[in-house]
Structures are given as C-alpha cells and as structure tokens.
Amino acid sequence: LLDILFFVKCVKFPDGSFPVFEYVSFSSLSTRSASFSKLVHRSSSSVLSHHAFFCRIVRLWNSLPHIDLSLSFHAIKIHLKNFLWSHFISTFNPSLPCSFHFVCPCCKCSHQSITSNFSTII
Numbered sequence: 001l002l003d004i005l006f007f008v009k010c011v012k013f014p015d016g017s018f019p020v021f022e023y024v025s026f027s028s029l030s031t032r033s034a035s036f037s038k039l040v041h042r043s044s045s046s047v048l049s050h051h052a053f054f055c056r057i058v059r060l061w062n063s064l065p066h067i068d069l070s071l072s073f074h075a076i077k078i079h080l081k082n083f084l085w086s087h088f089i090s091t092f093n094p095s096l097p098c099s100f101h102f103v104c105p106c107c108k109c110s111h112q113s114i115t116s117n118f119s120t121i122i
Helices: 002-012 053-063 073-091
Strands: 024-027 038-041
Touching (some): 002 053, 002 073, 024 053
C-alpha cells in the first residue's frame, strides 16, 4: 500500500527531487483495455534490482484495477485500502505464505503472470 501511495503522490504532486518518470512511464501500447494505463520500466531490470522500488511499483500498479488519478489523494487511499483488504480476505490461505501479499515479492512468485479483475477503483 505504501509503495502505491508514494507513487500516486509522486504522480499527482510532482517533486523535482524525485523524478519518478525518469524510471517508469505509462505505456500507450498497453495490452489492457483502453481505459487502463500500464506502467513500464524505462530501464532494464536485473536480478539484483528485482526488489527495487521501480521494479516493485510496476508489478503492483499493473496488478491493480484502474486507479482514477483525478480523485483526491485521500479518496484514492481509502479505495486502495478497501480493495486490498477485500482481496486479502478473499485470497489469504494460512498454508500458503505467499498469499499474504497482494503481489508476492519472492522470486518464484513474481515471475508468474498476475491476474487482475480489471474493475475500477472508484
């Protein structure tokens, strides 16, 4: 949640000290529906940078339903918390530690395809 909220804050309130769009960009050639913006790396990732913020944020952003960036930061935060909580309640399995995460950070899971319901966070 904190990674996504930090990214949203960087997009909504750009700060020259952290130029987020030097590392990621929204793709116009998305495989998603036209109303969704897919985030892509501007630089290639390596095994060493797998857990870096700009690698994590791309995986997280692309696995979430569409986020309406025209909403207030507070509204986005509430909708994200509600979405992630309902996802956790419906998918958590105590016998599968990876199910604790929305997008698992382990190397084995992070290379699997991500499923999303592609609904809109309103």
